Amino acid sequence: xxxxxxxxxxxxxxxxxxxxxxxxxxxxxxxxxxxxxxxxxxxxxxxxxxxxxxxxxxxxxxxxxxxxxxxxxxxxxxxxxxxxxxxxxxxxxxxxxxxxxxxxxxxxxxxxxxxxxxxxxxxxxxxxxxxxxxxxxxxxxxxxxxxxxxxxxxxxxxxxxxxxxxxxxxxxxxxxxxxxxxxxxxxxxxxxxxxxxxxxxxxxxxxxxxxxxxxxxxxxxxxxxxxxxxxxxxxxxxxxxxxxxxxxxxxxxxxxxxxxxxxxxxxxxxxxxxxxxxxxxxxxxxxxxxxxxxxxxxxxxxxxxxxxxxxxxxxxxxxxxxxxxxxxxxxxxxxxxxxxxxxxxxxxxxxxxxxxxxxxxxxxxxxxxxxxxxxxxxxxxxxxxxxxxxxxxxxxxxxxxxxxxxxxxxxxxxxxxxxxxxxx
Amino acid sequence: xxxxxxxxxxxxxxxxxxxxxxxxxxxxxxxxxxxxxxxxxxxxxxxxxxxxxxxxxxxxxxxxxxxxxxxxxxxxxxxxxxxxxxxxxxxxxxxxxxxxxxxxxxxxxxxxxxxxxxxxxxxxxxxxxxxxxxxxxxxxxxxxxxxxxxxxxxxxxxxxxxxxxxxxxxxxxxxxxxxxxxxxxxxxxxxxxxxxxxxxxxxxxxxxxxxxxxxxxxxxxxxxxxxxxxxxxxxxxxxxxxxxxxxxxxxxxxxxxxxxxxxxxxxxxxxxxxxxxxxxxxxxxxxxxxxxxxxxxxxxxxxxxxxxxxxxxxxxxxxxxx
Numbered sequence: 001x002x003x004x005x006x007x008x009x010x011x012x013x014x015x016x017x018x019x020x021x022x023x024x025x026x027x028x029x030x031x032x033x034x035x036x037x038x039x040x041x042x043x044x045x046x047x048x049x050x051x052x053x054x055x056x057x058x059x060x061x062x063x064x065x066x067x068x069x070x071x072x073x074x075x076x077x078x079x080x081x082x083x084x085x086x087x088x089x090x091x092x093x094x095x096x097x098x099x100x101x102x103x104x105x106x107x108x109x110x111x112x113x114x115x116x117x118x119x120x121x122x123x124x125x126x127x128x129x130x131x132x133x134x135x136x137x138x139x140x141x142x143x144x145x146x147x148x149x150x151x152x153x154x155x156x157x158x159x160x161x162x163x164x165x166x167x168x169x170x171x172x173x174x175x176x177x178x179x180x181x182x183x184x185x186x187x188x189x190x191x192x193x194x195x196x197x198x199x200x201x202x203x204x205x206x207x208x209x210x211x212x213x214x215x216x217x218x219x220x221x222x223x224x225x226x227x228x229x230x231x232x233x234x235x236x237x238x239x240x241x242x243x244x245x246x247x248x249x250x251x252x253x254x255x256x257x258x259x260x261x262x263x264x265x266x267x268x269x270x271x272x273x274x275x276x277x278x279x280x281x282x283x284x285x286x287x288x289x290x291x292x293x294x295x296x297x298x299x300x301x302x303x304x305x306x307x308x309x310x311x312x313x314x315x316x317x318x319x320x321x322x323x324x325x326x327x328x329x330x331x332x333x334x335x336x337x338x339x340x341x342x343x344x345x346x347x348x349x350x351x352x353x354x355x356x357x358x359x360x361x362x363x364x365x366x367x368x369x370x371x372x373x374x375x376x377x378x379x380x381x382x383x384x385x386x387x388x389x390x391x392x393x394x395x396x397x398x399x400x401x402x403x404x405x406x407x408x409x410x411x412x413x414x415x416x417x418x419x420x421x422x423x424x
Numbered sequence: 425x426x427x428x429x430x431x432x433x434x435x436x437x438x439x440x441x442x443x444x445x446x447x448x449x450x451x452x453x454x455x456x457x458x459x460x461x462x463x464x465x466x467x468x469x470x471x472x473x474x475x476x477x478x479x480x481x482x483x484x485x486x487x488x489x490x491x492x493x494x495x496x497x498x499x500x501x502x503x504x505x506x507x508x509x510x511x512x513x514x515x516x517x518x519x520x521x522x523x524x525x526x527x528x529x530x531x532x533x534x535x536x537x538x539x540x541x542x543x544x545x546x547x548x549x550x551x552x553x554x555x556x557x558x559x560x561x562x563x564x565x566x567x568x569x570x571x572x573x574x575x576x577x578x579x580x581x582x583x584x585x586x587x588x589x590x591x592x593x594x595x596x597x598x599x600x601x602x603x604x605x606x607x608x609x610x611x612x613x614x615x616x617x618x619x620x621x622x623x624x625x626x627x628x629x630x631x632x633x634x635x636x637x638x639x640x641x642x643x644x645x646x647x648x649x650x651x652x653x654x655x656x657x658x659x660x661x662x663x664x665x666x667x668x669x670x671x672x673x674x675x676x677x678x679x680x681x682x683x684x685x686x687x688x689x690x691x692x693x694x695x696x697x698x699x700x701x702x703x704x705x706x707x708x709x710x711x712x713x714x715x716x717x718x719x720x721x722x723x724x725x726x727x728x729x730x731x732x733x734x735x736x737x738x739x740x741x742x743x744x745x746x
Contacts (some may be wrong), residue, residue, distance in 0.1 A: 001530035156439075220739065232740030301430045306438060316432040331438070338432050338438045347445060347503075347543040350634065350688025358739035363688050384740035397443035398543075404435035 046051030151192030152217030153307025173252025289319030303334035449502030458619030482508025513613025624677030644701020
């Protein structure tokens with residue numbers, strides 16, 4: 001990934017497609033242990049205890065607060081359960097399941113006759129891919145205008161969502177129907193790259209084909225290019241009555257109602273040290289280390305482990321971290337390819353300004369952020385317009401960790417209560 | 425610990441396009457070489473001496489300032505060397521050694537390091553140096569005076585001086601081909617028009633300089649000179665003459681495009697370049713100085729922070745304030 005030889009225009013990074021992973025999906029066997037964690041409110045003790053038997057697909061309510069639900073993604077017994085509060089005041093419930101090799105499916109979903117309109121339908125879907133995008137869209141008293149189903153992947157080298165659409169198009173129409181009933185939204189559109197046009201058509205709703213150029217598949221940019229609406233990125237898209245969900249999530253939902261079993265596994269792209277993506281399917285909660293062992297990817301000290309893709313993924317520091325319902329990719333970067341950030345100053349070359357899809361004046365923004373002037377950065381230089389694509393750091397010839405500074409700025413503003421104030 | 429593998433964790437992105445400042449500066453220096461080599465070929469060892477001394481002095485001043493200010497040593501990024509090279513390109517071959525060393529001091533220390541080093545200089549360092557030298561010791565950078573002992577087998581006069589004091593009749597001796605091929609008196613690296621054009625086009629195609637600035641600067645010079653020429657062709661020289669003489673070409677490709685002192689947004693880049701071009705010709709035609717490029721670009725450097733405030737609305741329309 002080098003700067004192009006001719007550079008009159010801004011860099012164009014194309015998303016990867018299914019051609020890069022190939023159409024095969026490798027099944028990852030159920031690991032010996034599966035992990036879950038949820039952020040919860042402080043002061044609640046777990047009501048679930050070690051040794052309790054669980055079955056695949058069983059809805060667990062591990063706390064007195066009945067709203068916290070976890071889907072057991074394998075059969076076995078509960079291992080450790082703990083509730084811990086970290087230094088920043090966040091309380092996390094963590095639990096594990098010691099699995100059995102053979103799945104016994106829990107019959108509750110089928111027997112309870114869950115439908116899309118059921119009051120507690122979402123509590124059965126806590127392992128649904130992309131669930132965090134879905135929950136805010138369910139506003140029964142005040143439904144949204146439009147939901148976009150995205151057939152794009154959010155990061156480079158990732159083909160998870162595209163592969164889901166390719167292989168699961170049969171369930172797309174059913175998923176869209178379920179989602180319409182669940183959210184009360186009438187207008188649903190599917191956005192997809194040209195290579196998946198025929199699969200997108202099978203949803204039976206309006207289809208928009210877009211060129212897969214990074215970061216055009218970002219939900220906010222999708223909404224801007226398809227619906228022409230924007231909202232300040234620090235506010236949710238639901239403010240303008242629009243929602244974006246992944247095709248993978250919609251298809252998984254369609255399949256869940258077809259099979260009468262809640263989703264328990266997730267498609268994901270594993271990007272090895274050679275930058276070659278491989279598509280796998282694994283149970284939600286599988287530790288990253290188990291994935292890497294199965295695929296014979298060796299990791300050693302100094303390498304980098306990332307949940308997500310190369311542009312906007314999140315760095316992790318242990319192979320025990322489990323994959324979640326929103327983990328689309330796992331990337332391993334060899335230590336020889338790790339590019340350290342620098343503490344050099346900005347030289348005002350303007351590459352970042354020309355690369356920024358949100359038209360943020362990054363050259364000025366970084367000067368304020370480096371000096372901790374976060375409120376001024378938001379007021380004068382559009383800190384809150386950032387859509388977090390990472391292109392500014394990618395093109396910075398001084399290797400300034402601009403994206404990191406931006407996230408720090410946003411974090412500090414959130415802590416100071418500035419966001420609530422300015423949004424009224 | 426049961427898992428001793430330590431990973432490197434950091435914030436996204438994990439890829440980089442590989443661009444480096446040192447590489448960029450290398451490319452700019454390579455692009456400047458044709459003009460410099462032509463200058464050395466024409467003026468011989470004295471020109472080589474000025475170029476070598478200027479580059480060396482600039483780097484030494486930078487290193488000294490790094491040590492004095494206890495900052496990381498930054499001569500490896502090539503920007504001091506580039507400033508030294510460009511400063512030398514603006515000088516006549518006969519410049520005395522102390523002027524070169526002093527100019528390098530003015531460029532690196534006065535115009536750059538005291539503002540905080542690279543990226544913080546509000547003005548182009550090489551231009552600050554040449555402007556101060558020009559205002560303080562006019563004889564040194566008066567090309568006719570400085571190059572009086574040279575005979576390159578062509579009209580050995582500085583075209584802009586000839587125009588200023590002897591009118592358009594004096595410049596009929598210079599054909600466009602002469603000006604392009606450096607067959608006239610001038611600075612070491614500013615007379616070989618073809619070399620500068622080739623270097624500039626290379627830099628624009630590679631994205632090393634912002635083409636918007638270079639082209640709008642040339643357009644500004646061309647249009648303004650054309651208007652003057654159309655108004656009174658007896659008194660004013662044609663646009664092509666202005667494009668190929670003085671510091672116009674080196675200004676368009678190597679001076680106006682200096683990163684720190686020029687805008688980064690599209691419309692501001694056009695305004696900046698065009699205004700610098702217009703001012704250049706205004707100073708040449710109705711101002712007091714023979715060549716206006718230096719002061720035109722410096723003036724636009726000063727205006728840069730203001731111009732660069734013209735920018736597109738960010739996603740979400742920016743913040744609303746109560």
